[in-house]
Amino acid sequence: MTRGDIAYRAPPGPLLSQEQSERYSRQINLDEIGPRGQARLLRSKVAIVGAGGLGSPTAIYLAAAGVGTIGLIDADRVDRSNLHRQPLHFDHRVGRLKVRSGSCHLKSLNPDINVEEHPVRLSSENALEILCGYDVIVNGSDNFPTRYLVNDACVMLGKPLVDASILRWEGRLSVFMPGQGCYRCLFPNPPAPGTIPSCAEGGVVGAVAGVLGTMQALETIKVLLGVDGVLSDRTLVMDALAGCFRIIRWHRRLNCPACGEVRAIRKLIDYELFCGVPGSATAAGHSPIPNMTLRGGPVATSKVDAASAVQWLGDPDVLWIDVRESWEFKKGRVPGSRLIPLHDLSVKMDQIPRHRTIVSVCRTGHRSGVAVEILRGAGRDKAFSMDGGLLGWENHGYPLEHENASESAS
Amino acid sequence: MERFDRTVATGMPTPMHLTEEELGWVDWQLTLPGFGLEKQYKLKSSTALVSRVGGVGSPAAASLAMAGIGRLILAHGGHVEPFHMNRWPLASTEQIGRVNPAVSAAERIRKLNPHVEVVAVPEFVSPENVQRLVAQADIVVDGAPYFEERHLLNRECVRQKKPMVEAAAAGMEGFVTTVIPGETPCIQCLGFHSKDWSLPFPILGAVSGTVANLAALEAIKVLTGYGEPLRGILLFLDGVSSSFRRIKVRRNPACPVCGDRP
Numbered sequence: 001m002t003r004g005d006i007a008y009r010a011p012p013g014p015l016l017s018q019e020q021s022e023r024y025s026r027q028i029n030l031d032e033i034g035p036r037g038q039a040r041l042l043r044s045k046v047a048i049v050g051a052g053g054l055g056s057p058t059a060i061y062l063a064a065a066g067v068g069t070i071g072l073i074d075a076d077r078v079d080r081s082n083l084h085r086q087p088l089h090f091d092h093r094v095g096r097l098k099v100r101s102g103s104c105h106l107k108s109l110n111p112d113i114n115v116e117e118h119p120v121r122l123s124s125e126n127a128l129e130i131l132c133g134y135d136v137i138v139n140g141s142d143n144f145p146t147r148y149l150v151n152d153a154c155v156m157l158g159k160p161l162v163d164a165s166i167l168r169w170e171g172r173l174s175v176f177m178p179g180q181g182c183y184r185c186l187f188p189n190p191p192a193p194g195t196i197p198s199c200a201e202g203g204v205v206g207a208v209a210g211v212l213g214t215m216q217a218l219e220t221i222k223v224l225l226g227v228d229g230v231l232s233d234r235t236l237v238m239d240a241l242a243g244c245f246r247i248i249r250w251h252r253r254l255n256c257p258a259c260g261e262v263r264a265i266r267k268l269i270d271y272e273l274f275c276g277v278p279g280s281a282t283a284a285g286h287s288p289i290p291n292m293t294l295r296g297g298p299v300a301t302s303k304v305d306a307a308s309a310v311q312w313l314g315d316p317d318v319l320w321i322d323v324r325e326s327w328e329f330k331k332g333r334v335p336g337s338r339l340i341p342l343h344d345l346s347v348k349m350d351q352i353p354r355h356r357t358i359v360s361v362c363r364t365g366h367r368s369g370v371a372v373e374i375l376r377g378a379g380r381d382k383a384f385s386m387d388g389g390l391l392g393w394e395n396h397g398y399p400l401e402h403e404n405a406s407e408s409a410s
Numbered sequence: 411m412e413r414f415d416r417t418v419a420t421g422m423p424t425p426m427h428l429t430e431e432e433l434g435w436v437d438w439q440l441t442l443p444g445f446g447l448e449k450q451y452k453l454k455s456s457t458a459l460v461s462r463v464g465g466v467g468s469p470a471a472a473s474l475a476m477a478g479i480g481r482l483i484l485a486h487g488g489h490v491e492p493f494h495m496n497r498w499p500l501a502s503t504e505q506i507g508r509v510n511p512a513v514s515a516a517e518r519i520r521k522l523n524p525h526v527e528v529v530a531v532p533e534f535v536s537p538e539n540v541q542r543l544v545a546q547a548d549i550v551v552d553g554a555p556y557f558e559e560r561h562l563l564n565r566e567c568v569r570q571k572k573p574m575v576e577a578a579a580a581g582m583e584g585f586v587t588t589v590i591p592g593e594t595p596c597i598q599c600l601g602f603h604s605k606d607w608s609l610p611f612p613i614l615g616a617v618s619g620t621v622a623n624l625a626a627l628e629a630i631k632v633l634t635g636y637g638e639p640l641r642g643i644l645l646f647l648d649g650v651s652s653s654f655r656r657i658k659v660r661r662n663p664a665c666p667v668c669g670d671r672p
Contacts, residue, residue: 022492030581030612032650057469057619060499064615081437083523084476087469087499090521108502110495168442169637173652203442207473207630210623214469218616218649229651236652240627241637243586243645245654388443395444 015039044224045069047134051098054140056088057213063106069114072099075121085206124268127153139163144190145271151183155258162219164212169240170366171212177232181252182259190275303387319356323371335401342367358383365389436478449634456633457481459547461535463515465497465618467553473626475519475526485531486511497615540566550574564597568668577625580611582649584621588628588639598667617649
């Protein structure tokens with residue numbers, strides 16, 4: 001999207017009222033904003049899919065920044081177990097519709113803005129109609145069918161999509177600008193049947209949702225302002241336990257069924273069927289290994305736990321790929337594993353045989369989950385991510401191989 | 411409470427300090443691998459002092475409250491002002507000009523998580539109150555815009571050997587680091603000076619909010635002993651490119667605050 005894409009008509013008189021100049025003064029003096037940028041934000045409309053862990057901080061910071069219209073899309077009601085990560089909702093509003101609870105809070109933060117409540121579950125029937133009225137769409141949904149639905153709808157409508165997902169202490173964030181690739185370019189296939197996320201099982205930390213949700217607001221503001229530096233064709237991956245962030249570059253796929261040269265997806269499909277949600281026609285499992293359920297984005301398709309994986313040690317048919325950085329690899333690794341850092345994986349794909357069983361390993365299981373997505377996308381169907389990573393491996397007391405003893409002790 | 415029973419059966423300390431309602435509250439956090447009730451209890455029995463509950467301090471305090479910290483001491487003088495509103499997620503518009511920021515934040519945090527004890531101190535950290543405030547806390551989260559105030563808190567934390575999470579944001583940038591006295595550099599070692607940032611510097615809420623949540627994560631890691639805090643590492647956020655840099659920092663043995671011969 002360029003600056004010209006949001007219809008802008010200069011109002012008669014000053015761009016901002018006295019009250020607005022005062023309220024937004026500390027951000028108007030940013031080079032990226034200025035009075036014109038602030039007026040642009042006030043005229044902008046942003047839809048947030050899901051008023052939960054990610055959507056809460058996004059909505060709060062968009063409201064604080066003076067984004068004129070915020071559309072909240074969520075059919076759920078506030079539950080007590082939501083509160084540890086959803087600062088849009090308060091204890092005394094348990095039981096109320098999330099869009100209403102959120103709207104109350106946003107209006108008290110900033111009465112200058114307009115909140116549109118959509119207490120519905122986004123579906124193939126209503127998505128285009130609801131989303132078409134907004135300039136940017138933010139995806140804070142907690143399930144894969146909605147994630148693919150929102151992506152396809154944004155591609156069809158030509159809307160920028162800001163997309164984040166979280167899992168335990170980790171998360172990722174990308175921006176999909178029209179014509180520059182979409183979620184399906186990055187994750188062509190939904191996770192295998194049976195891996196549909198369960199928030200309760202994976203566990204989440206509120207502050208991780210806070211970081212990623214707030215950064216979604218930051219990216220949205222940058223897209224609305226039309227400034228450089230937006231996280232398009234890049235993905236930010238966060239590991240909060242280690243305090244590490246990485247940026248993974250990726251490219252639009254010319255053969256993407258949603259945004260590629262030949263667009264196979266011309267209308268919204270049945271996304272539950274596409275993702276193989278239990279109960280729909282494609283839900284028969286095909287993975288030989290029982291899958292764990294995860295929350296958030298497609299950070300893993302198939303996983304193997306450390307206790308099962310250890311039985312593959314020494315098996316010549318199994319290829320162990322360590323996707324961490326070289327300095328981490330030197331400190332200790334699964335014996336016989338081979339180092340291919342995640343950011344090199346796509347480039348070195350031709351060195352990875354197609355028909356071997358592959359176990360990808362990282363520190364916690366997050367990067368290796370992303371690696372499995374990439375491996376499976378490239379036809380390595382027997383790729384698995386080791387659940388819990390090296391931390392879990394070490395916790396079981398399984399053998400580690402070191403470069404040398406002094407380094408491993410550091 | 412299935413989880414409650416299971417942990418009792420596995421011989422974990424009976425979580426007398428967490429009510430069933432609180433357990434339901436943090437249910438999704440307790441399922442984190444390796445986190446569990448023991449860590450949750452550490453959070454519950456901890457007190458954090460948050461110096462200034464503005465763009466950095468208030469969301470950090472809110473995230474700590476949501477994670478289930480036991481007690482928060484919020485220190486901030488003055489009133490909520492209109493120009494605060496672009497980055498203070500706990501203040502509300504009708505409080506402008508009337509309500510003290512610490513009182514405003516405390517009120518909102520109690521509604522976010524009524525199980526947290528919140529103490530509002532309606533004054534800034536000063537030479538008069540710093541010793542008393544730091545003495546009550548297990549960890550300090552520093553979100554002051556003035557470096558004089560940061561250095562004051564730094565000296566007291568080093569003196570009382572209290573860990574301190576240093577978080578700051580200005581313009582489209584911010585940083586977070588964790589100071590463990592005697593182990594990591596203190597902010598005096600890092601050589602920050604007030605002249606580096608002159609008020610009122612520009613600031614975007616989404617940048618200070620990101621740094622704030624990172625600061626809360628640091629405090630959670632230090633208090634629970636889970637994960638790797640940013641010891642001796644400055645994590646820099648460049649909001650323009652949404653990228654981060656980790657910069658290794660070293661102690662200054664001749665540091666007048668935390669050096670070997672102060």
